[in-house]
Amino acid sequence: MKKPVIKVNGLRDEKSIRKVSEWDIDILGLDFRRNSPQHLEMISSMAGIIPDYSKERLSKAVQGISKLDENRSQTTTSNLNQHQLMRAGIFADEMPQTIITYVYNYSLDFVQLDGYESNIMMDNLKRTLIPDIAPHIRLIKTIKATTNEEIATYKTFEGAADLLIICPQDAEGHLKLSLLDAYEGQTPFLIGGNITASDLNNILVVNNPKFIGIDLSLQDEDEMSNLPLPLIHDFIIRMSSSSCRK
Numbered sequence: 001m002k003k004p005v006i007k008v009n010g011l012r013d014e015k016s017i018r019k020v021s022e023w024d025i026d027i028l029g030l031d032f033r034r035n036s037p038q039h040l041e042m043i044s045s046m047a048g049i050i051p052d053y054s055k056e057r058l059s060k061a062v063q064g065i066s067k068l069d070e071n072r073s074q075t076t077t078s079n080l081n082q083h084q085l086m087r088a089g090i091f092a093d094e095m096p097q098t099i100i101t102y103v104y105n106y107s108l109d110f111v112q113l114d115g116y117e118s119n120i121m122m123d124n125l126k127r128t129l130i131p132d133i134a135p136h137i138r139l140i141k142t143i144k145a146t147t148n149e150e151i152a153t154y155k156t157f158e159g160a161a162d163l164l165i166i167c168p169q170d171a172e173g174h175l176k177l178s179l180l181d182a183y184e185g186q187t188p189f190l191i192g193g194n195i196t197a198s199d200l201n202n203i204l205v206v207n208n209p210k211f212i213g214i215d216l217s218l219q220d221e222d223e224m225s226n227l228p229l230p231l232i233h234d235f236i237i238r239m240s241s242s243s244c245r246k
Contacts, residue, residue, distance in 0.1 A: 004239050005213030007165075007190060008232075009090060010038045016218075021085050024236055026213070027110065028085055032102055033092045088112045088140060096125050103134050112140040112165070119160035126160075138162035142192065146171060148182040158185055165215045167193030175199045180208055190215040200235045214239070 009029030011017050017028065031038040086109035089102050093115035103111060111129075113122065122139050129137045141161040145151045145168055154164060166189045168179035173194050183189065191203055192215030203214060216232060 004236075005190060006236055006239075007088065007213065007215045008218050009088075009215070010217045012038060012040060020218075020232075023233055025085060027088050029088045029090050029112065029215075030106060030108075031090045032094070033090055033114065034094075036090075086110065090114060093117065096121070096128065099125065100128060100133060103129060103137060108134070109136065110138050110140050110163070112142065114142045117141070119156050122157070122160040140165060142167065144169070144193070145179055146176070148179065151179055151182040154183060154185045154187065154189075158187055161187055163187065164189040165192040166190070169193050175202075177202055177206060180206060180211070183208060183210065185210060188212045192217075197231055200231075200238075204239060 005026045006024060007027035007029055008020055008025055009031060011020065011028070021028070030040055033039060087106060088110035089099070089106060089108045090112045091099055091114065099111055102108065111125065122141070126137070126139060139161050140163045141157045142165045143151070143153055145166065151166070151168065157164065164187050166180065166183065168176045168191070170176045175193055175195055188210050190213045191206065191211065195203070195214065195216060218232065
């Protein structure tokens with residue numbers, strides 16, 4: 001595996017976002033799910049890390065970040081290893097028009113779909129966004145699975161999703177990496193779900209040709225978390241070093 005892709009979600013505090021942006025993070029997940037405790041209504045600019053927009057695009061202030069957007073190369077899973085902090089909007093069973101508005105307002109690189117979205121909906125969404133609104137947008141589909149049969153739903157999204165987040169878990173919600181043996185798809189995937197500190201060493205030895213990284217749900221620095229930021233920083237270093245030896 002090449003350098004692993006690291007995606008982090010759930011951060012809303014400026015200090016925490018600044019800190020992880022200095023690490024080897026590839027994708028920052030912005031949570032737009034309506035009922036999520038991490039739901040974002042407005043985001044400060046974080047000195048150019050993400051645009052300062054709320055429900056409306058503020059006064060065409062895009063000029064302040066236009067150089068950042070102009071310098072982006074086309075975002076594909078093959079060039080995620082080029083270090084740049086990209087933005088993923090996280091949605092669940094949202095109206096396509098609402099998603100399109102967020103893609104535009106927040107200059108998203110990825111749309112992550114965590115609900116019961118169909119491959120037909122995904123194809124239609126992509127056709128609407130590309131090429132006029134967001135020519136480089138990519139779609140992520142989350143698959144939560146407790147059985148091999150649920151893992152097999154990946155087949156529905158082959159060709160519709162550019163990237164999968166597979167959350168393999170047992171009945172109690174604990175990470176169950178053995179379920180990944182049932183994945184034989186062609187779409188690259190990140191491991192997500194309820195990842196705890198004790199899971200990190202096991203993730204390091206996952207051996208699937210389409211496994212390219214991890215999806216972590218974190219909390220802001222001043223909140224209690226099962227995955228404190230210093231531990232994640234250490235894990236990213238270890239994961240990168242391990243991948244370089246393969």
